[in-house]
Amino acid sequence: MGVEVVTFGCRLNAFEAEVIRSKAEDAGLSDTIVINSCAVTNEAVAQARQSIRKLKRERPGARIVVTGCAAQTQAAMFADMAEVDRVVGNDDKMRGEAWRETHAAFDVGAGEKIAVSDIMTVKEMAPHLVDGYASGLPRVFVQVQNGCDHRCTFCIIPFGRGNSRSVPMGAVVGQVRALVERGHAEIVLTGVDLTSYGTDLPGAPKLGMLTRQILRHVPELKRLRISSIDSIEADDDLLDAIAGDSRLMPHLHLSLQSGDDMILKRMKRRHSRNDAIAFCDQVRRLRPDIAFGADIIAGFPTETEEMFSHSLDLVEECGLTFLHVFPYSPRPGTPAARMPQVAGPVIRERAKRLRAAGEAALRKRLQAEVGATRDVLIESEGQGRTEHYLPVAVAGERVGSVVPLSIAGSDGERLTT
Numbered sequence: 001m002g003v004e005v006v007t008f009g010c011r012l013n014a015f016e017a018e019v020i021r022s023k024a025e026d027a028g029l030s031d032t033i034v035i036n037s038c039a040v041t042n043e044a045v046a047q048a049r050q051s052i053r054k055l056k057r058e059r060p061g062a063r064i065v066v067t068g069c070a071a072q073t074q075a076a077m078f079a080d081m082a083e084v085d086r087v088v089g090n091d092d093k094m095r096g097e098a099w100r101e102t103h104a105a106f107d108v109g110a111g112e113k114i115a116v117s118d119i120m121t122v123k124e125m126a127p128h129l130v131d132g133y134a135s136g137l138p139r140v141f142v143q144v145q146n147g148c149d150h151r152c153t154f155c156i157i158p159f160g161r162g163n164s165r166s167v168p169m170g171a172v173v174g175q176v177r178a179l180v181e182r183g184h185a186e187i188v189l190t191g192v193d194l195t196s197y198g199t200d201l202p203g204a205p206k207l208g209m210l211t212r213q214i215l216r217h218v219p220e221l222k223r224l225r226i227s228s229i230d231s232i233e234a235d236d237d238l239l240d241a242i243a244g245d246s247r248l249m250p251h252l253h254l255s256l257q258s259g260d261d262m263i264l265k266r267m268k269r270r271h272s273r274n275d276a277i278a279f280c281d282q283v284r285r286l287r288p289d290i291a292f293g294a295d296i297i298a299g300f301p302t303e304t305e306e307m308f309s310h311s312l313d314l315v316e317e318c319g320l321t322f323l324h325v326f327p328y329s330p331r332p333g334t335p336a337a338r339m340p341q342v343a344g345p346v347i348r349e350r351a352k353r354l355r356a357a358g359e360a361a362l363r364k365r366l367q368a369e370v371g372a373t374r375d376v377l378i379e380s381e382g383q384g385r386t387e388h389y390l391p392v393a394v395a396g397e398r399v400g401s402v403v404p405l406s407i408a409g410s411d412g413e414r415l416t417t
Helices: 011-026 042-058 069-073 075-079 096-108 157-161 169-181 207-217 236-244 261-267 273-286 305-317 344-368
Strands: 003-007 032-037 063-068 086-088 139-143 186-190 223-226 251-257 291-298 320-327 373-380 383-385 391-393 402-406
Touching: 003 011, 011 032, 011 063, 011 096, 011 139, 011 186, 032 042, 032 069, 042 063, 042 069, 063 069, 069 075, 069 157, 075 086, 086 096, 139 169, 169 186, 169 207, 186 207, 207 223, 207 236, 236 273, 251 273, 261 305, 273 305, 291 305, 291 344, 305 320, 305 344, 320 344
Parallel strands: 003 032, 032 063, 063 086, 139 186, 186 223, 251 291, 291 320
Antiparallel strands: 373 383, 373 402, 383 391
């Protein structure tokens, strides 16, 4: 058997899984399971540990390697698991040398289990063009940025990903062009702190300039989508591209985290509640049909019921369609873990209410689409997505194509044609 990669967490991890599989197989590894872990919550770490135990029971002869953000921040914990054969660092996992060393260690049957370097010393980022994407796969990801220079009080990710670093614009454009030539209809730009793109590059180009260069130099690209952004860092070029090029999809996912100003300060975020609302209003004037998603944390330390209500109200005030709700969990070593904590049952109840508000907002948007004609990217047999990332039930359309479809109704979860 070859190399199987089991991925937890964000879209960036999903992209990196393809790089990991390719480099591990090129290094000669076989019958190996790689756990690409996430550290964003305690639950994500627990899920990785549970998966390791389950996979070892199912495939006792397979080697298990753990990598990803949780492996970077909690290497010793994973190395202490009897089921784990090796722990590879989060930057190391993208390098062929780390997998060749892993193969050599397995060959001799001994050696140090932990192969994790100091990620804070990593200053540059190499482009990784994924060769493993199946030709014609509808939507593919291009990693343009990694790491984060900010230190939000709840977040462990900078210590799992390192400081912000970017792929040069020319390399990104080249990757996009190559993927389009392979038949991929939609490209998603992804990173850890996407709107910090370029701060480490000569001339400090911003995400907006990168976006405009892609759209200009790859005219054959059908659809360009941007993953999660920090709205306070959105630059004028990005706003101009949103307003002026229909190939840039009218869908933005925002890292909002809270709707209360005091909680935002305690999180060490750089925007206020009014900043978030004003940004959504501004973008909606530029692109009236835009769909917004957002990350919101429920039950951050010191959050009162009134503070929480401000987050709940933000769903309507920002006109959010997609909500990604995180019940707060303290991450060891972060300042928020030392703040007065909200009781677990209260956190879960608030998360439940936020999710209910998100589900209601999605149903409202789905219903508002009835009667419209949308360009739908056919993702798989029976499933597509509109420009706004709304799911559509489809039949008889070719996977990978973009087709105009009239929206006839909604089942509450998907549009129907």
